[in-house]
Amino acid sequence: MRSDYVLALADDGLIAAQRLAEWTSRAPELEEDVALANIALDTLGQARLLLSYAGELEGAGRDEDDLAYLRDEQDFRNCQLVELDNGDFAVTIVKLLCFATYQHELYSALRRSTDERLAAIAAKAVTETEYHVDHARLWTLRLGDGTPEAHQRMTAALGRIWPYTHELFETGWIEPELLAEGVAVDPATLREPWLSTVDKVLVEATLAVPDDDWAPTGGRHGVHTEVMGYLLAEMQYLHRAHPGATW
Amino acid sequence: MPGASGLLSEVAAAEAELRAAADRDRGGDGAGVAAGDELAAYFDEVVGADQKIEPRDWMPEAYRKGLVRQIAQHAHSEIIGMQPEGNWLSRAPSLARKAILLAKVQDEAGHGLYLYAAAETLGVSRAELFDKLLSGRQKYSSIFNYPTLTWADVGAIGWLVDGAAIVNQVPLCRCSYGPYARAMIRICKEESFHQRQGFDLLYTLARGTDEQRAMAQDAVDRWWYPSLAMFGPPDAESTHSTQSMAWKIKRFSNDELRQKFVDMTAQQAEVLGLNLPDEALGYDQPSGHWRYTQPDFGELMRVISGDGPCNRQRIEHRRRAHDDGAWVRDSAAAYAAKQRTRKAAA
Numbered sequence: 057m058r059s060d061y062v063l064a065l066a067d068d069g070l071i072a073a074q075r076l077a078e079w080t081s082r083a084p085e086l087e088e089d090v091a092l093a094n095i096a097l098d099t100l101g102q103a104r105l106l107l108s109y110a111g112e113l114e115g116a117g118r119d120e121d122d123l124a125y126l127r128d129e130q131d132f133r134n135c136q137l138v139e140l141d142n143g144d145f146a147v148t149i150v151k152l153l154c155f156a157t158y159q160h161e162l163y164s165a166l167r168r169s170t171d172e173r174l175a176a177i178a179a180k181a182v183t184e185t186e187y188h189v190d191h192a193r194l195w196t197l198r199l200g201d202g203t204p205e206a207h208q209r210m211t212a213a214l215g216r217i218w219p220y221t222h223e224l225f226e227t228g229w230i231e232p233e234l235l236a237e238g239v240a241v242d243p244a245t246l247r248e249p250w251l252s253t254v255d256k257v258l259v260e261a262t263l264a265v266p267d268d269d270w271a272p273t274g275g276r277h278g279v280h281t282e283v284m285g286y287l288l289a290e291m292q293y294l295h296r297a298h299p300g301a302t303w
Numbered sequence: 304m305p306g307a308s309g310l311l312s313e314v315a316a317a318e319a320e321l322r323a324a325a326d327r328d329r330g331g332d333g334a335g336v337a338a339g340d341e342l343a344a345y346f347d348e349v350v351g352a353d354q355k356i357e358p359r360d361w362m363p364e365a366y367r368k369g370l371v372r373q374i375a376q377h378a379h380s381e382i383i384g385m386q387p388e389g390n391w392l393s394r395a396p397s398l399a400r401k402a403i404l405l406a407k408v409q410d411e412a413g414h415g416l417y418l419y420a421a422a423e424t425l426g427v428s429r430a431e432l433f434d435k436l437l438s439g440r441q442k443y444s445s446i447f448n449y450p451t452l453t454w455a456d457v458g459a460i461g462w463l464v465d466g467a468a469i470v471n472q473v474p475l476c477r478c479s480y481g482p483y484a485r486a487m488i489r490i491c492k493e494e495s496f497h498q499r500q501g502f503d504l505l506y507t508l509a510r511g512t513d514e515q516r517a518m519a520q521d522a523v524d525r526w527w528y529p530s531l532a533m534f535g536p537p538d539a540e541s542t543h544s545t546q547s548m549a550w551k552i553k554r555f556s557n558d559e560l561r562q563k564f565v566d567m568t569a570q571q572a573e574v575l576g577l578n579l580p581d582e583a584l585g586y587d588q589p590s591g592h593w594r595y596t597q598p599d600f601g602e603l604m605r606v607i608s609g610d611g612p613c614n615r616q617r618i619e620h621r622r623r624a625h626d627d628g629a630w631v632r633d634s635a636a637a638y639a640a641k642q643r644t645r646k647a648a649a
Contacts, residue, residue, distance in 0.1 A: 070398075077392045077405055081385040081620070084628025086412050086419075089385070093409035097402060104398050121397050145631045201641065202634025209630070294396040294454055301512050303397040303454075 066106030200261025306567035317476035378418035448611030461501015
């Protein structure tokens with residue numbers, strides 16, 4: 057279903073925003089409080105456009121809030137990468153570098169989607185993600201090529217986050233017709249340009265792509281990590297406590 | 304929302320005056336060549352003529368110190384103020400409200416940045432001011448020591464706390480120190496937008512379910528007196544007033560501003576359909592003002608001296624963010640130093 061595809065992209069943005077917003081008032085510098093809130097606002101904005109569209113495609117009368125607040129964990133289609141705990145600032149930056157670069161490749165390609173609505177959303181999102189990639193890149197350089205402590209934290213963060221990047225490029229969850237009709241982008245085609253960008257940043261930051269043979273997966277099918285339930289419990293509690301209310 | 308457009312037009316007028324003053328200044332530079340008594344005379348003349356004192360102008364040491372204290376305290380309030388609202392970011396009940404709240408908390412960090420930059424023009428560093436905040440040598444607004452217990456508190460903060468802040472801050476758009484006046488013009492425009500959003504949030508709750516309406520009323524009940532106390536002690540007990548008035552840093556007394564706030568808010572409460580928790584509240588025809596009961600200034604003093612409900616948590620939170628971020632700032636500095644060396648070598 058086309059709505060499932062759109063929903064997965066929406067959920068990536070929504071859950072990424074939820075995690076990034078947790079940094080608010082906790083960042084290492086005020087400038088970074090502003091920047092992380094800004095990025096969260098961008099991905100939340102993308103999620104809202106996509107959720108509304110998914111609701112329309114589904115045709116069951118669900119709006120962005122019904123989809124964000126009244127679905128259970130098993131119905132969320134985001135990749136596991138975005139739901140992982142923020143960890144220290146190094147973990148957040150590695151997550152952002154991997155995710156923003158993926159989104160940038162995805163939206164660049166999706167601008168040519170045969171679905172005009174998706175193409176329009178992608179055109180808006182691609183300029184935002186360009187800024188996110190640049191922000192993550194600059195911090196990767198400062199932390200990778202700064203003090204030994206920061207370098208070591210970045211190495212640890214890469215080891216922790218990298219396995220979850222494989223899921224970003226899985227293809228199986230997308231219906232073949234959507235790919236054939238040029239509605240969806242085949243994620244497998246994004247891996248090479250993604251890796252080339254990320255690798256270049258890591259090399260410049262004196263960091264290396266970690267060795268890994270673990271590729272956890274499941275998010276696109278509604279199978280998440282254990283932290284997802286807590287994230288949703290917090291995000292949804294108030295909305296669920298007042299069924300049918302307007303906010 | 305009654306009363307709000309008047310405040311915004313005052314901000315616009317202050318901005319126009321500032322531009323006009325800047326144009327007049329281009330003619331000559333009176334301070335550059337003067338010395339001693341002439342400097343003091345020039346300072347008095349500029350302040351007397353409602354012109355702006357700029358960073359490179361001579362100024363009395365007490366003027367400089369007083370401004371550093373006031374601007375820093377103002378900046379600290381923006382930064383600590385991110386916490387009570389940030390507390391509801393992850394739980395906002397709709398995506399539209401979540402986006403609004405996120406943008407607002409982001410604005411507050413931005414306001415903190417403008418204000419620290421304005422304070423730095425007076426010869427102090429942000430790091431120094433942070434240190435004073437964390438060690439308790441400089442204060443922040445008492446209001447942020449109250450907890451946000453329900454979603455409606457986010458609306459009450461927008462409506463009442465930001466409302467009180469702009470009533471307080473609009474006159475500062477005309478204060479005698481140029482960098483502060485310019486920062487306040489930008490800040491007041493954004494704050495009045497936040498106040499409108501807070502009002503809108505409460506308006507929606509007040510017309511929602513019984514539970515939502517009760518939530519809104521409870522929040523207004525809890526935030527009303529702390530907001531009134533934001534204007535500081537009554538005039539008779541205020542320590543900084545006389546000199547600040549003479550130097551045109553402060554333009555109205557605490558009690559005058561408090562009255563202005565009550566007059567504006569009482570009308571808005573009627574539109575909201577929520578009660579302000581003051582049985583004595585009523586319009587006084589002859590004076591054209593609303594009568595109200597003064598806040599408990601004993602409580603204000605307890606909160607300012609560190610014993611409010613959240614003083615300890617707020618500072619602890621800021622200290623943890625600062626400490627946890629130390630390795631990040633160190634690495635950024637080390638990287639910048641390496642880059643400089645590389646450039647020099649190239």
